[in-house]
Amino acid sequence: MAQPTVHGPSYSTYVRTVRLALAEKAVAYDFHHVGMLQGEHQQPPFLALNPYGKVPAFTHDGLTLYETNVVTRYIDRAFPGTALQPSDARGLASMDQAISITDTFGYGCIVGKLVWQRMVVPMMNGTPDDKLVAEALPMIRLTLGEYERILGDHAWFGGAHLSLADLHLAPVFAYMTGTAESGELMAKHPKLSAWWARMAARASMAATQPQFG
Ligand SMILES: N[C@@H](CCC(=O)N[C@@H](CS)C(=O)NCC(=O)O)C(=O)O
Known part of the structure; x- marks a missing residue:
């Protein structure tokens, strides 16, 4: 093939x-x-x-x-290899919920507003719009709270094993955690913070580092 x-x-x-x-x-x-x-x-x-x-x-x-x-x-x-989707209905539902929240709510406020203003605008020699960032924070807080709730006491978003949801969220977190706002936002979510530490340490994250320019 x-x-x-x-x-x-x-x-x-x-x-x-x-x-x-x-x-x-x-x-x-x-x-x-x-x-x-x-x-x-x-x-x-x-x-x-x-x-x-x-x-x-x-x-x-x-x-x-x-x-x-x-x-x-x-x-x-x-493709063969480790399954990236849980086999039980609840694990799949958690995976789907986390992906859907990211697509519908998380990406827009975290990447489209916070990361864009804090990273992309300065990279293009512009001045970040603090008002846009401030407007995004309530939706970011809501979304991080939902991630924390969905994750619960599981290691990964689909349960005991890494799933597609972890892979949908990780690139968003990789950028978000580089912003000045991230410390305060993540401090309220110990389970999510521990998940991010696990996820960020995976070899797949090192193998897919973004390249600019
Ligand atoms: N629904 C699409 C969203 C993809 C998406 O928004 N990609 C962004 C980059 S991360 C993009 O293409 N932005 C360019 C644009 O909107 O003009 C998917 O799931 O693939």
Whole structure:
């Protein structure tokens, strides 16, 4: 079987989620950089893979997929290696809940507002908008509280074993924990903090470090 290809920039959280799934399953893949900050994801070559212009896209043996949630589930089903989805209904529900919260609420306030203002704007020589950050904090607090509740006393979001939910959240946390606000935000959530320490130490995280420039 041919190797799959991930299309997108390494600095995208969603691209990193797909790469984490491949790394955790020890699947070899090709990585095709798409310069999102330069607008390449809105150009015809990438739009031919994902007409919605969002990274990542994923190709494998004539199959083209997009939407990270779809791609990571395909990877888990199509390739041998450790299962990344729990087999019990409750574990799966926790996994799905954490992924859905991230897509619907967490990504926008944590990456779209906090991380964007604190990291991306300064990288592009701009001045962060503190008002936008302040506006994002209540939703971030709510979301982190929900993560803490869903995790409960489990080691991972799907239960006793690492699951796709951990891989969806980790790239978001990797950026969030680099912001000045993170210490205060995470201090209220000891279980989530312990989860992040476990997750950040995995070899797959070291293998998928974002590269800028
Ligand atoms: N629903 C998409 C979201 C992907 C997404 O938002 N990717 C961001 C980068 S992390 C992106 O493409 N942003 C570019 C844009 O919105 O123009 C998925 O699950 O893959």
